[in-house]
Amino acid sequence: MTERSDPSQYDDVNETVAAEWEAETTPYERVRTVIARTYTPVSAETVGDRARTSAKTARKHLQALVTEGFVVTEPAEYGATHYRRSPESVVLEQAADILAETSRSELKTRVTEMRRRLGKFRDTYGVESPEELAVVQTNDELAGHESRENIDDETIGEWRQTRQNLAFANAALAIANAQEFVGGKHADENRSLS
Incomplete structure (x- = not known):
C-alpha cells in the first residue's frame, strides 16, 4: 500500500513559487513576463497584481515596453489605459x-x-477564407437558398491554423532574407550600392 501525502503540505506551493519568482527577478522582468502572455487588453493594476508589484511600477515598465514596441495601449473606460502584447512582437517572436x-x-x-x-480549401469551398465561407453560408440561409457544402468545426480550425502558420512562416522567411542582406552574403553588394 502506498502512503498518501498530506494535501495541506501543498497548500502554499503556489505562494512559495511566486515568492521565489519575486525574489529572483526585478519588477521589470516580472511585468515583461506577465505582459508577454497577455493578448487581451488589461489594466496596469492587473499586470501589477500578476507581476507582484504596484500598479504605479507596472505602469512605468509598461510604458517602457510600449516605447520598445513590445506592448500596445488601448483606451479603456473613464480615460484609463489598457495594455496588451503588440501583434508585431508576437509575429517577430x-x-x-x-x-x-x-x-x-x-x-x-x-x-x-x-x-x-x-x-x-479555396477550390473545395469556392471562397478565400473560412470567414468568407461563413458569410456566404449565412447569406444563403437568409435568402432561403440551398447552402453550399457544410463544413465542420475541425476543418474550419485546420483552415484557420494553416493560414496563421503560413503567415508566421512567411514572416520568418522575410526576416531570414532581410538578415541575409544586412549581414550575410549580400551585405557587401548593398554597401557598394549606397
Whole structure:
C-alpha cells in the first residue's frame, strides 16, 4: 500500500513559487513576463497584481515596453489605459522561433505545402477564407437558398491554423532574407550600392 501525502503540505506551493519568482527577478522582468502572455487588453493594476508589484511600477515598465514596441495601449473606460502584447512582437517572436528550429530550405518546403493546402480549401469551398465561407453560408440561409457544402468545426480550425502558420512562416522567411542582406552574403553588394 502506498502512503498518501498530506494535501495541506501543498497548500502554499503556489505562494512559495511566486515568492521565489519575486525574489529572483526585478519588477521589470516580472511585468515583461506577465505582459508577454497577455493578448487581451488589461489594466496596469492587473499586470501589477500578476507581476507582484504596484500598479504605479507596472505602469512605468509598461510604458517602457510600449516605447520598445513590445506592448500596445488601448483606451479603456473613464480615460484609463489598457495594455496588451503588440501583434508585431508576437509575429517577430514566432518567426524567430521558426528560424531557430527550421532550415530555410525546409521552411520553403513547408510554405509550399501550406499554400497547396490552402488552395485545396479555396477550390473545395469556392471562397478565400473560412470567414468568407461563413458569410456566404449565412447569406444563403437568409435568402432561403440551398447552402453550399457544410463544413465542420475541425476543418474550419485546420483552415484557420494553416493560414496563421503560413503567415508566421512567411514572416520568418522575410526576416531570414532581410538578415541575409544586412549581414550575410549580400551585405557587401548593398554597401557598394549606397
